[in-house]
Ligand SMILES: NC(=O)C1=CN([C@@H]2O[C@H](COP(=O)(O)OP(=O)(O)OC[C@H]3O[C@@H](n4cnc5c(N)ncnc54)[C@H](OP(=O)(O)O)[C@@H]3O)[C@@H](O)[C@H]2O)C=CC1
């Protein structure tokens with residue numbers, strides 16, 4: 001009798017401890033999601049600038065380099081979404097053609113301005129004539145892929161002047177009127193960079209430098225204009241099938257194309273759609289394809305981040321994405337080595 005009672009007690013006791021242990025692990029299991037959830041809530045509180053939406057309909061969208069390629073596709077998109085659109089480029093002939101093609105596709109008449117972004121006075125005059133801008137898209141760009149030893153000093157300077165100094169000219173000319181806008185809703189200054197503005201690529205010393213410069217300009221500018229409800233966006237397209245790209249390909253070193261192929265290539269309209277979505281959602285960084293998304297994660301550094309979800313992803317992938325980046329570098333240096341050997345043979 002006594003022994004029976006004792007065993008019963010034992011059984012009950014061990015059942016009790018076992019179920020306690022099970023409850024403990026269940027409790028721990030509930031704790032696990034608390035760690036990412038609290039990280040996410042902290043990020044939701046601290047991400048700056050705060051999330052914003054930029055409307056396009058009935059607003060004045062001004063696009064430099066709007067007569068060809070990505071700029072033209074963006075102009076057409078903005079027009080079809082009900083914006084008042086102005087485009088600026090050098091060639092009056094190409095501007096006229098672009099105007100006709102947009103009118104044919106959307107029925108909207110865009111305003112055209114012929115000016116060289118390197119000429120501050122000319123740009124300033126065009127922008128003043130066009131009226132206050134709500135969404136400024138700084139998209140003009142030139143590119144020649146060539147090794148620095150073969151690149152003429154004039155063309156290096158030309159690349160920096162059009163892509164970087166020209167972007168300063170456009171923004172500086174547009175800023176006073178953009179800052180003075182009252183009750184017109186949030187404004188945008190968007191810069192079209194390149195994936196070669198996130199990572200240096202063989203053949204792109206001048207081009208990458210000009211596009212990396214836009215990152216510094218954009219980060220500093222965002223701090224200066226946030227109080228005026230102006231929001232800065234940087235677009236990072238991969239190779240895109242534009243007239244400019246077709247021209248570039250005629251002389252691009254083979255190894256530049258091999259490295260650039262890591263990110264594939266996109267259709268102009270697709271890039272314009274991604275860019276427009278990015279502008280509207282007010283993101284600071286806009287990537288256009290999956291590889292570009294990885295590249296943005298890998299190169300995010302100290303750039304502002306409005307989305308707590310993306311900030312969360314940046315925090316948890318920081319280490320692993322660096323590893324992925326190192327593998328890409330490994331692959332690229334192998335390609336360069338192989339290519340140099342076949343060239344010296
Ligand atoms: N295509 C690609 O593979 C990629 C392009 N990009 C970037 O996207 C942007 C657009 O490129 P994309 O559409 O291919 O280029 P295009 O060569 O097709 O078009 C360039 C546009 O910029 C204008 N432009 C060039 N120089 C000046 C200048 N000095 N002053 C005013 N306007 C000028 C051109 O008109 P005009 O000549 O009459 O002045 C044209 O409208 C560029 O900044 C480029 O670096 C980024 C990644 C990939």
Ligand SMILES: CCCCCCCCCCCCCCCC(=O)[C@@H](N)CO
Pocket residue numbers: 143194195196199201237238239240245248259260261262263291292294295298321324325328
């Ligand atoms: C960590 C993960 C990394 C992911 C992959 C990165 C791939 C980078 C490829 C860079 C391609 C650069 C194309 C430049 C396009 C351009 O601007 C010219 N066509 C001129 O217009």
